[in-house]
Amino acid sequence: MRISDVYNAKDHSLWGKDQISPKDVKQGYLGDCWLHAAASAIASDPQRVKDMFLTHHLNSAGVYAMKLYVLGVPVTVTVDE
Numbered sequence: 001m002r003i004s005d006v007y008n009a010k011d012h013s014l015w016g017k018d019q020i021s022p023k024d025v026k027q028g029y030l031g032d033c034w035l036h037a038a039a040s041a042i043a044s045d046p047q048r049v050k051d052m053f054l055t056h057h058l059n060s061a062g063v064y065a066m067k068l069y070v071l072g073v074p075v076t077v078t079v080d081e
Contacts, residue, residue: 020046 022040027033042048054065062081067074
């Protein structure tokens with residue numbers, strides 16, 4: 001299901017009810033703690049997280065563009081929810 005199927009986009013934002021926090025990171029069982037640690041560190045400055053997203057609002061297509069860096073080179077990545 002898409003986020004828009006579960007939540008009314010008018011009542012929710014891409015950033016959640018309480019905005020962005022390093023405490024939002026939840027580790028699962030995939031062995032990707034290195035990624036979660038980096039995301040948590042970046043989230044200590046919420047504007048840095050917002051600046052990564054080229055799409056700033058929930059949308060019915062469920063597709064979001066992000067600007068990530070690979071070896072210092074900016075790359076646009078499309079993420080499907």
